[in-house]
Amino acid sequence: MTDQRLIAVEEHLTTPAFLQRAHALDCYPGDRTEVRLTRAVESEDPTRSQLLDLDARLAVMDACGQDMALLSLNPPGVQPYGPADAVPLARDVNDALARIVRDHPGRFGGLATVAPQAPDEAAAEIERAKHTLGLHGIMINSHTDGHYLDEPRFAPLLQAAQAHRVPLYLHPRVPSMLAPYAAHGLSGAVWGYAAEAGLHAMRLVMSGTLDRYPDLSIVLGHLGEGIPFHLSRIDNRYAFARRVSGAATPTARLELTPGEYFRRNFTFTTSGIDDPHVLELALRTVGDDRIMFAVDAPYEETAEAVRFLAAAPLSDTQRANISHRTAERVFGL
Template identity: 70%
Template sequence: MKVVAVEEHLSTEAFLRVAHGLAVAAGDETEVGLMRRVETLPALRTRLTDLDLRLRDMDALGQDVAVLSLNPPGVQPYPGPDAVPLAVQFNDALAAIVRRRPDRFGGLATVAPQDPSAAAAEIERAVGPLGLHGVMINSHTGGRYLDEPGFAPLLASAEANRAPIYLHPRAPGSSEGYRDHGLSGAIWGYQAEAGLHAMRLILSGTLDRFPELTVVLGHLGEGIPYWLRRIDNRHAFAARTAGAATPMPRLSLTPSEYFRRNFVITTSGIDDPDVVELALRTVGEDRIMFAIDTPYEDPAAALTFLRDTPLTEDQRSAISHRTAERVFGIGQGVSSKPDEQRGQGDSAGPADAPDPVDGTRLPP
C-alpha cells in the first residue's frame, strides 16, 4: 500500500532563530509563547528539524511520502515587514528539500496573509518556479478571516494557480470562553476555530466568487460533516425568515454542496473508524486524505489505523495516496523500491549538499 501523509510539520534552525526573536501581534502572545516552548524542547525540536530522522521513521513505518509544512502558526503572528521575507526564505528552504527528494517529500508553502498582495505573489512563486504543491494557512490572521474582502488577492491567486489551501487550526483569536481549562488548544479550540473559518468561507458567498478554490480541512472536516444536515436545514430556514437576526448573502448552492465541491478533508488526529465511516458517507473516499500531524500525533498509531480500519480496498487506496496525488499533484513518482533501498542517494546531487537558506545538511 502506497502511503502519502499530508499534514507533516517541520521547521529549520534558520527559521527558528529568526522567528523566536520577532515581536508578536497583540492577542497572539499566549499561543506563540506556548509554541516557542514546544520548539525549544530538544525531542520535539529534533523531530521538527532532523529530516534524516524523519526518513528513517518513514521507512520503518512504510510511509512513502510526507507533504511537509511549516510548524504552526507559521509567520502569521508576526509584523508584515518581518513575516513576508521570512515566508520567502522558508519556502526557498522547503523547495530545496522537495527538489532533493521528490520521491519522499512534497511541500506546502507558507505565506503572510498580513500582506494579501505579497501572499498572492508568493503563492504564484511557490507553486510555479519553486514547484511546491499548495499552501498552508493557519486559520485567522490577527482575528481576521479569509472571507473578508481584503484577502481577495490571496484567494484569487490560489484559485488561478490551482494551489489548494490547507486551512490549519490555531488558537481562537478573540473569544473569552476559550481562555480557561485548556480549551484554546487542540482539546477544543483548534477544531472550533478552523471549523468556524470554513463556515465563514461557505456562508459568506466567497465560494461563489472563487468556485474553483480547493480548501483542505484536517481532523476529518473539523466537525462539519457531523452538522451538515442541520446546517442546510437551518440555513434554509434563516433564508426564508425575513426577520433573520444576521443578514446573509444569497448563495448559489446549499452549504453542504459547497462543502462537497470545494473541500477535501484529512484524517489527521482522528483515528476513529466511526468518524471515518461518517466522513465516507458525507464526502466519499475521493475527498479524504491520510494525514498524521507529525510530530504531534503518533505515526505508528496512525499507520496502524490506516491499515486496519474497515475499508474497501478502493477506499483504502484513495485515502492512503490517490486523493493526495490528485489534489496536490504529487506521488506519481513515488518510489516502489523495497524498504531497504529507501533513503539511499539519488541523482539530485551530492549527499552532503547544503540547504541554501539554513546551511544545514539535507537528507541523502
C-alpha cells in the same frame, strides 16, 4: 491489494534559521499567548528534534511503510508577525522547503508558507511557490491577527490560489476570541483548534466567498474539524433561514447549500483522528475521493495512524483513494 502507496499530507517541520529569526520577533498583541507556547514547544526536545531532523523522520516513515510526506512550517508560521518581518521570512522558509523537496525526490513534498497580512505579496508568493519552487499548495493557519479569509482584504490571495490551482490547507490555531477558551485549557487541540478552523471554513461557505471563487480547493484536517457531525443541521437551518425574513436571514444568498460547497470545494484529512466511526461519518459526508491520509507529525504517532488506516473497514478503492490517490489529484503529486 497492490495499490498501497501511502502519502501523509499534514506533516510539520521547522528550520534552524526560522527558529532563530522568528523567536526574536515581536508579534501581534493578541497572539502573544500562543506564540509563547509555540516557542516553548519548538525549543524543547523531543518536539524540537522531531521538527528539525528529517533523517530521523525518514527512518520513522520507512519503519511504518509511509512513502511520502507533504511538509509544512510548524503553525502558526509567520502569521503572528507584522508584514515587514513575515513576508521575507515566508520567502526564506519556502526556499528552504523547496531545497528539501528537491533533495528528497518522491519522499517529501511541500506546502508553502505565505503572509496573509500582506495579501498582494502573498498572492505573488503563491505564484512563485508553485511555478518557480515546485511546491504543491499553501498552508494558512486560520485567522491572521483576528481576520479571516472571507474578508475583502484577502481577495488577492484567494484569486491567486484559484488562478494558479493551488490548494489551500486551512490549519487550526488558537481561536481569535481567546478568553472563553483559555480558562480551562480549551484553546488548543483539545477543543479550540477544531472550533477555530471549523468557524473559518463556515465563514468561507456562508459569506458567499466560494460563489466568487468556485474553483478554490480547500483542505481541512481532523476529518473536517467537526463539520460532518453538524452538516445536516447546517443545511436544515440554512434552508429555514432562507424562508423567513428579518435578522435570521443569512447575509449571503448562496448559490448552493452549505453541504454542496463542502462536497465541491473541500477535502478532509485524517490527521489526528484515528477513529473508524468518525471516518465512516466523513465518508458518508463527502466520499472517499475527498478524504486524504495525514498523521499530523510530530504531534501524533506515525505508527498509530498507519495502523488505523490499515485496520479501517474500507474497500480497496476507498483505501487507495485515502492512502494516496486523492492526495495525488488534489496536490498534483
